[in-house]
Amino acid sequence: MGRLESDETDKALRSKMKAERLDRADWYYKAQPIVLSYVQVEPLLKAKKQGQQSIEISPDLALTKVTVTLTPNGVEFPNGEHLDWQSIEKISKSEVNCFILENNTIRPIQVFSEYTNRVCSLMPTKGAPSMLIAGFVMHRIKDIDPMQDTRRKIAAISPIAGRVLDTATGLGYTAIEVSKTSDEVITIELDPGAQEIARLNPWSQALFNNPKIQQVMGDAFEVVQTFEGESFSRVIHDPPTFSLAGELYAGAFYRQLYRVLKRGGRLFHYIGDPNSKASGGVTKGALRRLQEAGFARVIRKPEAYGVVAYK
Numbered sequence: 001m002g003r004l005e006s007d008e009t010d011k012a013l014r015s016k017m018k019a020e021r022l023d024r025a026d027w028y029y030k031a032q033p034i035v036l037s038y039v040q041v042e043p044l045l046k047a048k049k050q051g052q053q054s055i056e057i058s059p060d061l062a063l064t065k066v067t068v069t070l071t072p073n074g075v076e077f078p079n080g081e082h083l084d085w086q087s088i089e090k091i092s093k094s095e096v097n098c099f100i101l102e103n104n105t106i107r108p109i110q111v112f113s114e115y116t117n118r119v120c121s122l123m124p125t126k127g128a129p130s131m132l133i134a135g136f137v138m139h140r141i142k143d144i145d146p147m148q149d150t151r152r153k154i155a156a157i158s159p160i161a162g163r164v165l166d167t168a169t170g171l172g173y174t175a176i177e178v179s180k181t182s183d184e185v186i187t188i189e190l191d192p193g194a195q196e197i198a199r200l201n202p203w204s205q206a207l208f209n210n211p212k213i214q215q216v217m218g219d220a221f222e223v224v225q226t227f228e229g230e231s232f233s234r235v236i237h238d239p240p241t242f243s244l245a246g247e248l249y250a251g252a253f254y255r256q257l258y259r260v261l262k263r264g265g266r267l268f269h270y271i272g273d274p275n276s277k278a279s280g281g282v283t284k285g286a287l288r289r290l291q292e293a294g295f296a297r298v299i300r301k302p303e304a305y306g307v308v309a310y311k
């Protein structure tokens, strides 16, 4: 092959490779769209004030970083998305919403769930986001972030191994964390709206691509009745607050959780701040009903805002 020919082949190859890389980047960002909150756009506004031309920011709520270019009109992402300054101001003013950037346009990650008649949305924190359902936050966020909250719940019944039941998927953080040491996780979610929010949350992606996690859509109260007895070594029960899901705190449901748990198995039940009047009362009732359901020992786990029941 002559030099010219070889140069041309090189050029063609390089441009083919570049196109493939762009395709891959395009695919990545389509599969993983840019998601931003006030936490990620604050540095953009600062950089603009200081006249910087490029900075690193996270395109996925603090999981990874990319370098973006600042222009008089806005910000250019490496995948070609453009975010104008007006949208950046809008994101910076919202403390309760995360935004998805698609086709150069932002929209809040929020759905009205027709199934439950409730609004579900992704709520930013400095780390992993939480979910708001009907205005209630689904994780602890005061002096702790949702991921630390998740790890405390899991630590309460460690070691985690075997087959695990997670009665309320939410953003899937408990399912994702327990999947790291267990053989299989079955996780149940009632609300398709909540699942839609999880699908758009960069921190929830393992819920959809980890083969150890099996998602079941339905009411945990009914779904658990269909499981074989003594088929789980651990159960994590992290329901919404009592006023949103009272049946998940009922003796009848606790009896089902007892039935599906293996001998020697453990249940963690999140209830809420044991020092608050409301959750303190719910904790007392739950302790009694769990004992009545058959659990040999039920103890408070104030550091995880819940109780552990042993079979």
Ligand SMILES: C[S@@+](CC[C@H](N)C(=O)[O-])C[C@H]1O[C@@H](n2cnc3c(N)ncnc32)[C@H](O)[C@@H]1O
Pocket: 133, 138, 139, 150, 167, 168, 169, 170, 171, 172, 173, 174, 175, 188, 189, 190, 191, 194, 218, 219, 220, 221, 238, 239, 240, 245, 248
């Ligand atoms: C506190 S969140 C769970 C958070 C979850 N542990 C996580 O890691 O993100 C409670 C979830 O339970 C769901 N839910 C409410 N009632 C339910 C029911 N009867 N059966 C199953 N899921 C239910 C809610 O839609 C919400 O997504």
